Amino acid sequence: MSSDFQPPSKSLSILASVGGIVTGLIAIAILNVWSKQVPKTSLEKPEISTSQTVARQPQKPQPPVSSAKEPEIVASLDAKSVVLPGQPIPKNQLTVSIIPYIAPRVGKLTPDETTTARQAWSYFQRNWNDETGLVNSVDGFASVSMWDQTAAIAALVSARELNIVPAAEFDAKMSKMLKTLASMPLYKGELPNKVYNAKTLVPVNYGQLEKREEIGWSAIDLGRMAIWLKIIGAKYPEMRLETEAIWQRWQVKRLTKNGQMYGTAVIKGKEQYNQEGRLGYENYAAYGLKLWGLDVTQALDYQSHTAFVDLYGQGVPYDQRDFKNSGANNYVLSEPYILDGIETGFQALPKVYADRILAAQAARYEATKQLTAVTEDNLDRPPYFVYSSLFVNGEPWATIADTREKHNDLRFLSAKAAIGWYVLYNTTYTSQLFDFVQANLKSKDGWYNGFYESLRQPNKTLTANNNGVILESLLYKKVGQPLTVWAGVKTQKLTQRAIKTP
Numbered sequence: 495m496s497s498d499f500q501p502p503s504k505s506l507s508i509l510a511s512v513g514g515i516v517t518g519l520i521a522i523a524i525l526n527v528w529s530k531q532v533p534k535t536s537l538e539k540p541e542i543s544t545s546q547t548v549a550r551q552p553q554k555p556q557p558p559v560s561s562a563k564e565p566e567i568v569a570s571l572d573a574k575s576v577v578l579p580g581q582p583i584p585k586n587q588l589t590v591s592i593i594p595y596i597a598p599r600v601g602k603l604t605p606d607e608t609t610t611a612r613q614a615w616s617y618f619q620r621n622w623n624d625e626t627g628l629v630n631s632v633d634g635f636a637s638v639s640m641w642d643q644t645a646a647i648a649a650l651v652s653a654r655e656l657n658i659v660p661a662a663e664f665d666a667k668m669s670k671m672l673k674t675l676a677s678m679p680l681y682k683g684e685l686p687n688k689v690y691n692a693k694t695l696v697p698v699n700y701g702q703l704e705k706r707e708e709i710g711w712s713a714i715d716l717g718r719m720a721i722w723l724k725i726i727g728a729k730y731p732e733m734r735l736e737t738e739a740i741w742q743r744w745q746v747k748r749l750t751k752n753g754q755m756y757g758t759a760v761i762k763g764k765e766q767y768n769q770e771g772r773l774g775y776e777n778y779a780a781y782g783l784k785l786w787g788l789d790v791t792q793a794l795d796y797q798s799h800t801a802f803v804d805l806y807g808q809g810v811p812y813d814q815r816d817f818k819n820s821g822a823n824n825y826v827l828s829e830p831y832i833l834d835g836i837e838t839g840f841q842a843l844p845k846v847y848a849d850r851i852l853a854a855q856a857a858r859y860e861a862t863k864q865l866t867a868v869t870e871d872n873l874d875r876p877p878y879f880v881y882s883s884l885f886v887n888g889e890p891w892a893t894i895a896d897t898r899e900k901h902n903d904l905r906f907l908s909a910k911a912a913i914g915w916y917v918l919y920n921t922t923y924t925s926q927l928f929d930f931v932q933a934n935l936k937s938k939d940g941w942y943n944g945f946y947e948s949l950r951q952p953n954k955t956l957t958a959n960n961n962g963v964i965l966e967s968l969l970y971k972k973v974g975q976p977l978t979v980w981a982g983v984k985t986q987k988l989t990q991r992a993i994k995t996p
Contacts, residue, residue, distance in 0.1 A: 636693045
């Protein structure tokens with residue numbers, strides 16, 4: 495992903511292929527004029543645990559002053575929190591299991607959770623395009639990536655199953671989406687372009703709506719789409735032929751090579767064919783492609799390139815292929831682990847990796863009094879998209895653009911990460927994350943993306959992915975199963991990971 499409208503250099507084109515999510519570039523044009531300010535709010539201290547279960551208690555209003563330490567103190571503690579090499583995970587905690595992970599938070603949604611789901615759906619009502627069935631990636635701006643259209647598919651399924659959308663409306667909307675995906679113009683007639691005009695289906699470049707331009711395709715975006723096409727086909731058999739027609743029309747062979755995932759970028763009129771993915775998104779997306787029979791053996795390998803770094807005493811996994819040695823940023827983020835847990839039950843990545851990543855964020859709160867749930871997302875101010883990471887390119891707790899420019903002052907607690915962790919782990923810490931989102935990030939048109947640590951105010955961007963992840967998280971909580979298991983998706987004899995805690 496690049497933060498510039500112009501085609502990136504060769505090195506940056508590799509960067510662009512790694513993230514696989516192009517929402518940030520889509521958002522820039524509209525967000526240039528949408529920077530907003532909001533009043534300061536606050537944080538409260540929870541107990542720290544990633545395994546202790548707790549009963550939900552009524553929440554008191556939050557105090558007007560945060561207990562978080564000053565940004566300079568937090569930055570100093572973050573810098574001191576890192577130890578290399580970190581604590582590895584014993585091999586006996588990575589053994590094979592045939593049982594996907596079932597989270598402790600299951601069953602009927604609480605009134606607060608139901609309200610949260612309905613609020614998230616309001617984004618999709620506002621940003622649905624009747625002409626195509628595609629949904630704007632960013633509020634009010636008719637541009638969409640395949641990653642974000644998949645978020646819309648997940649949101650529609652969730653809204654139907656949570657009784658927010660009637661069956662007839664669901665059928666009509668989903669049928670429209672699938673027919674569009676089966677007929678839309680493709681990059682070189684092969685695969686979906688990275689970005690489209692959501693109203694006209696014209697393939698476009700980032701931030702542009704009218705000029706037709708084919709700029710390549712992303713294997714990671716299409717890996718996420720692959721998972722949800724399988725979920726739809728399995729859960730709603732009457733739509734299976736439509737989902738299969740989409741996959742059969744797409745020329746999917748070029749998505750993989752030698753067991754790895756590949757995407758394309760167009761630089762000065764010439765196509766580049768680049769390996770995509772680093773630990774996290776690479777494995778998650780590869781799982782989707784494997785469901786359709788593609789060879790992604792190397793992309794599913796979560797050990798060969800993995801090392802560990804201690805962050806606040808927790809050994810966190812990271813990909814050794816960083817910018818210095820590979821030309822690509824090796825972000826450690828919450829979202830791929832959350833999506834893998836919710837959708838597959840930790841079948842692409844070991845649950846113990848997610849345990850460590852959540853534990854490090856909880857431990858950071860213990861030390862700094864700063865609630866932490868970080869991942870990548872859009873901002874409501876320049877540079878408009880950042881990767882808020884636990885670890886990247888050798889630096890702890892760095893928030894950077896894909897150009898590696900630092901923006902630690904714009905680190906934010908992510909709404910989708912907070913709610914994703916909340917449904918996967920029944921702890922006092924994740925409960926506090928959920929409550930903080932409820933108290934601080936509600937908008938009449940959906941849920942804001944997050945809350946800035948230093949600025950003490952919401953990141954007021956509204957996006958399909960943020961609201962879509964929130965909806966599918968709550969569906970997962972209701973049905974009590976990973977969504978591929980709930981839908982009845984066949985696993986293609988995929989390796990199943992153990993469920994153990996460090």
